[in-house]
Amino acid sequence: MAQAIFFISAALLLYNYLLFPAGIILMARMGGSKVAETLSTASESLPTVTLVIAAYNEERVIEAKILNSLDLDYPVELLRILVVSDGSTDSTPQIVQRFQNKGVLSLHDPERRGKTAALNRAVASATSDIVVFSDANNIFDKNALRQLVKHFANPRVGGVCGLKQIYHSAERESSQGDSLYWKYESAIKESESRLGSITNADGEIFAVRRSLYQPVDNMLINDDAEITFILIKQGYRVLYERHAVSHEQASIRIEDDFHVKVRMISGGFQTIARHWAFLLPPRSWFAFNFVSHKLLRWLAPEFMILIAISSLWLISSPFFLAMIILQGAFYALAVLGWITREGIGRRAVFYIPFYLCAMNLAALHGLWRFLAGTQTTQWRKAER
Template structure:
């Protein structure tokens, strides 16, 4: 009967959403405790790397810090000074700025630091970050490449901590921890969702099934860099997993290798960024689908549960609503429709919920959830119709540190 099919659709969609956001975190925590390696322990050295320049007395590896930039005149000098302040052995750290068709003063600012060892790779045409990385990495001198962004500031010991893990030959990629800061106050703006994503990263890392990296701070062996196809949208997700697919290397997450980045200053900028990530997510399924095969073990489980199901949630939510409306007038579907209506009403009102006292922020979670899924939904169609290109539009930043948005509204989403 039609009503049975509609009921099956409703409950299946509800269970899939619940699994993606609630059941999976519980399962991955249990699996990490039962089957994962002790957090932070490298089997090659029998302990957690202490961030020394080299493990077991070995000389520090040659490292290249590659920062891709497009029209970053306002931020690039501070980024260069931050890179020059990194605590890494003299002569072993190469700092390279890859300017992707910048038309402002970015290139001129970088050239001023040539005498301090900062190298400029200037590309005349804006081709997109994926193309710039693909062209630039082979031109680097380091054995290890640290990839970062122009608006990111790394802690002085971050490079040492990332590189120390590569004493283990099985490690191919190491992701650092990104701390979000409020542009107006400079204070930590990590919200509940970002903490939730960080928790998942820790658990997945223990199982050897970490998915992608933070583009702001991650390191990869140069000889494992897989190359990036033109038009790749979320390169920091595709590159590490493509390297793992090709070599079987481990991808790790080090919470002590820290970088700071300001949150987007406007809802429009944040939503646009989420749409781009959504489009990139759907694109990456086509690029990385072999990792979903059961032979890939934990990676297949985390990729499907954490990413594919999450990206499909907008369609599950629509399926729930449509099936529920069609079942109206039968129990318990009058109640479930009222519950859905109440949830979406809370989401609509969430922008007006005050941020103080602190516990009221929880009332804004429906707003964030609906906004995120709306962005994923739009991202799907931008990907499907080929409207999301690989070239970038510089993210709006708060002028003079003025950020009008408090709290969770500005929290960056994990990929």
């Protein structure tokens, strides 16, 4: 039994981290080019767009975000910028008001009901063909909107997600890990998109056909995941466009990144609980990808624990003794990564094991919060 637990857990971990990404990337390269070529044809007439910026106590960054949005390469008569700042207690609403004469609309409610409720209220006030969701701390490339909306020339496309890039910063503890993670995610998402649909859009740069939007339950944590499911269940595709780029700073402290991941993964299990009949057992390509890409990723810490326990149980075997030594070396590198995580002294050989362990601890904590029912829709802001 212990051997079976070890090999099944190790196989699932290996499949999620290496075999599934390699397999789907290879499949996309072999059979996805025709789809990508078909979807690259843009319509002659651009759609109207509402850019919805979610901002909670973002007085430090909101002006830069608005200036960036006003500078985007998109016809001013087709673009409406809307900032929803519900619950903000700083000067965010007042800063937004200063841009009224440039067509920026401020939606502010003193009551804080969570990001999902704020987005629902923003979309309800939109009349455009396309709604693009963004956060206050993201900066779009100048051509990002054009790159997103070109795919809506295809009537079967319901949503398009852009590429999230992390600014490099030696002073920010999460910069190296987040940058590597999003490059890894980008390769998977681009392949998923070529073969069908991505499994989860990123709310920092996510365009949606407004006519398909359905109000999201205010109690849901991951609004972008729920919107993805809404579009998929209506029979539409959600694509990934790597030339639509959004930039943001990583968290200054790894602790802040940890709490962001806890909230996201707790919300991920909430999504699975809400859509389990659609996902389990996988009966569609989307469901198979979701289980392979997301569910197994969120269960990785449990697999790591089972691998360690089963190895210790079988330590009398030379093979499993070697497995214990390898695991011990990996976790020792993670501890050194924790010690050297600050400043320019960090090294990838230490930092990557540390980052993987920290994020898997966050996944474990996220599952616990979901099971305990203690995760709310309100989030702890990361220092950036």
